[in-house]
Amino acid sequence: MKKLLWLVVVLTVSLACRTISSQVAVPTPIAQPTAAASGTIAQPTATTVEATQTVLSENTPQVAAVVEAAPAGLIAREHLVALSAEIGPRVAGTAGERAAQDYIFTAFESIGYSPEVQEFSVVEDAEGETIAIRSANVIAVKSGKSSQEIIVGAHYDSTGDAGRGADDNASAVAVMLEVAENIVGLETPYTIRFIAFGSEEINLNGSYAYAGQMSREEIDNTIAMINLDSLAAGDNTYLYSDEGRKAELRDWALAWADEHGFELQTIANVDLTDDGYGISDHFPFQEIGIPYAYFEATNWALGDQDGYTQVDSQYGENGYIWHTQYDNIDYLDQTFPGRVDEHLNLFVSVLQAVLTEYIR
Numbered sequence: 001m002k003k004l005l006w007l008v009v010v011l012t013v014s015l016a017c018r019t020i021s022s023q024v025a026v027p028t029p030i031a032q033p034t035a036a037a038s039g040t041i042a043q044p045t046a047t048t049v050e051a052t053q054t055v056l057s058e059n060t061p062q063v064a065a066v067v068e069a070a071p072a073g074l075i076a077r078e079h080l081v082a083l084s085a086e087i088g089p090r091v092a093g094t095a096g097e098r099a100a101q102d103y104i105f106t107a108f109e110s111i112g113y114s115p116e117v118q119e120f121s122v123v124e125d126a127e128g129e130t131i132a133i134r135s136a137n138v139i140a141v142k143s144g145k146s147s148q149e150i151i152v153g154a155h156y157d158s159t160g161d162a163g164r165g166a167d168d169n170a171s172a173v174a175v176m177l178e179v180a181e182n183i184v185g186l187e188t189p190y191t192i193r194f195i196a197f198g199s200e201e202i203n204l205n206g207s208y209a210y211a212g213q214m215s216r217e218e219i220d221n222t223i224a225m226i227n228l229d230s231l232a233a234g235d236n237t238y239l240y241s242d243e244g245r246k247a248e249l250r251d252w253a254l255a256w257a258d259e260h261g262f263e264l265q266t267i268a269n270v271d272l273t274d275d276g277y278g279i280s281d282h283f284p285f286q287e288i289g290i291p292y293a294y295f296e297a298t299n300w301a302l303g304d305q306d307g308y309t310q311v312d313s314q315y316g317e318n319g320y321i322w323h324t325q326y327d328n329i330d331y332l333d334q335t336f337p338g339r340v341d342e343h344l345n346l347f348v349s350v351l352q353a354v355l356t357e358y359i360r
Contacts, residue, residue, distance in 0.1 A: 071345065072178075072344075072345045072348045072349045072352075073175075073178070073341055073343075073344030073345035073346075073347075073348050073349075074341075074344075075174075075177070075178040075181060075182075076171075076174040076175050076177065076178040076344045076347075076348055077174065077340065077341060077344055078174075079107065079170070079173065079174035079177045079178065080166060080170045080171055080173075080174040080232070080329065080340070080344070081329060082103060083100055083103065083156065083165070083170035083173060083174065084164040084165050084166035084170040084327075084328060084329055085164065085166070085328070085329055085330075087099045087100050087103060088164050088165075089158055089159075089160065089163075089164060089165060090156060090157045090158045090165055091157065091158065091159065091160045091201075092133055092135050092157045092198065092199035092201060092202050092205070093131075093133035093134055093135060093199070096158075097135060097156070097157050097198060097199075100156045100157070100173075101117070101136055101138055101156065101196075101198065104138045104156060104173065104177070104196045105117065105138050107177050108138065108140040108177075108180065108194070111177075111180060111181045111184050112184045112185075113140035113141070113142070113180065113184065113194075114140070114141075115138055115139060115140040116138075116139045116140075117136050117137070117138055117139075118136060118137040118138075118139060118209065118210060119134065119135075119136045120134075120135060120136065120137070120198075120199075120205065120206070120209040121133065121134045121135070122135070122199065122202070122203075122205050124202055124203075133199060133202065133205075135157070135198035135199035135205060135206060136198050136206075137195055137196065137197050137198055137206050137209060137210055138156075138195070138196040139193065139194070139195050139196075139210075140180060140193075140194045141191065141192070141193050141194070142180070142183065142184060142188065142191065142192040142194070143191050144187070144188040144189055144190045144191040144192060145187060145188065145189055145190070146189060146190050146191065147191055147221065148190050148191065148221055148222070148223050149190060149191045149192070149193050149221055149222045149223065150190050150191075150192055150193070150222070150223060150224050150225075150226060150354075150355065151193045151195060151222060151224070151225040151226065151285065151290075152176055152179070152192060152193070152194050152195070152226045152228070152351070152355070153176075153194075153195040153196075153197055153207060153225065153226070153227055153228070153281050153282075154169060154172035154173045154175070154176045154195075154196060154197065154227070154228040154229065154281070155169050155172075155173075155196070155197040155198070155199075155200030155201070155206060155207070155229070155281055156169065156170075156173045156196045156197065156198065157169075157197075157198055157199055157200055157201050157206075158170075158201065158327075159201050159323050161323050161324055161325065161327075162324070162325030163321075163322075163323070163324055163325050163326060163327030163328055164327060164328040164329075165327055166232060166233075166327050166328050166329045166332060167230050167231070167232040167233035167234075167297075167310075167321050167322055167327050167332065168229070168230045168321075168322035168323065168327060169200070169228075169229055169230060171230065171231040171232035171233075171340075171343070171344070172228035172229050172230065172231050172295075173196055173228075174344065175228055175231055175344060175347045175348050175351060176194055176196070176228055176351075178344075178348050179348055179351050179352045179355065180192075180194050182348075182352055183352060183355055183356060186356055188355055188356055189356075189357075189358065189359050190223065190355075192355055195207075195210060197210070197281050200280070200281055204278060204280070204281055204283060204284060206281070207281035207282075207283070207284045207285070208284045210284075211284035211285050211287070211288055211290075212284070214288065219288055219289060219290060222285075222290050223249075223291070223360055224249050224290065224291045224292065224293060225282055225285035225286075225290050225291070225292045225293075226249075226292070226293045226294075226295070226351070226354070227280055227281050227282035227292060227293070227294040227295070228295050228347070228351075229280045229281065229294070229295070229296055230296055230297060230298065230310075230322050231295060231296065231297050231343055231344070231347050232297060232332060232339070232340045232343050232344070233297060233310050233311065233316075233321040233322070233327070233332055233336070233339075233340075234296065234297030234298035234299055234310040234311065234321075235297075235298070235299040235302075235310065235311055235312075236263070236265055236297065236298065236299050236300070237262075237263060237264050237265065237295075237296075237297050237343060237346055237347070238264070238265050238266060238267065238295070238296050238297070238298065238300070238307075239253055239254060239257075239264055239265075239266055239293060239294065239295055239296075239350075240266060240267060240270045240272060240293070240294040240296070241266075241291065241292060241293045241294065242286070242291065242292070243268065243269060245291075246291040246292075248291075248360060249291065249293050249354065249358060249360075250266060250293045252354070252358050253293065253350055253353070253354050253358070254266060256350065256353050256354075256357070257346075257350050260349070260353075262346050262349065262350060263346075264346065264350060267300055267307070270307075271306075272294065272307075280294065280296075282294045293354075295347055295350075295351070297310070297343050298310045299311060299319075302319055303318075303319055308320070310322065311336075315335055315336075
């Protein structure tokens with residue numbers, strides 16, 4: 001006991017008087033396993049970060065402590081469960097959507113950001129009745145070396161169907177919140193603007209509300225908009241964009257993912273419209289000339305090969321998870337063991353690499 005107390009005193013004095021140096025070693029992220037014929041994915045081995053802290057003293061030997069960090073995606077899973085299983089359906093303009101808005105605001109605040117709320121209202125026709133809907137975007141900004149910005153967005157509302165919106169779109173908000181937490185104390189090449197959009201399921205109202213108020217200067221200052229939507233359920237993981245020079249961020253991320261063992265695909269010259277209307281929150285930014293990158297999990301080889309069918313037709317409603325009663329975490333975990341965690345690990349890892357390493 002006396003020896004232990006003596007060691008504590010020595011270490012305390014050393015910490016107060018000597019230089020403390022820290023090194024963090026980040027191993028290569030795990031490779032994404034190939035989907036089995038049944039449509040399930042094996043439980044992944046967690047990606048971890050080992051941090052070695054060294055304390056030096058003239059009279060004591062070097063003391064090293066190894067701290068194992070949580071696997072990428074673990075924090076995201078906690079947010080996913082909170083938003084979908086605990087809060088539940090988050091239909092635009094309802095108490096459920098407001099509860100999710102409050103949750104996201106508090107999450108950003110607890111991480112160390114100073115979030116803001118952009119409220120907006122829209123008038124919609126619902127079954128012949130005109131109704132006013134109030135919703136809001138939650139915005140948190142992380143300053144970078146450059147004042148030029150990358151916008152990262154994910155909508156937090158869900159539909160009125162029987163599901164709880166785990167895949168669409170608690171999964172994407174969860175990834176955004178984990179990455180926001182992971183990088184809050186890191187130096188990033190660009191300023192990052194995280195936006196949780198309200199009312200996406202009704203004509204992309206949240207993203208239109210934000211993009212519509214951007215000045216020409218703000219548009220020119222934004223190098224990319226990264227959209228996250230439905231990341232948990234689909235068989236395969238994708239990253240889309242326009243082509244040519246506007247594909248630079250996408251191509252960088254695809255190369256990084258391949259180098260680090262992640263199965264991330266793209267669809268060249270992809271059509272992400274439905275009868276001319278945009279299908280997700282990247283669209284309002286694309287319309288005003290901001291390059292976009294769009295992360296999603298689905299399966300373009302199934303159904304009409306348009307990206308809407310996410311899994312084999314024996315699952316969900318004829319291969320659809322989003323906007324159905326099957327969009328809940330229990331069904332996803334039971335039907336596709338390990339898939340949710342594997343996807344969260346991939347999307348957190350790749351998005352974090354983009355925000356901390358990509359330079360245009």
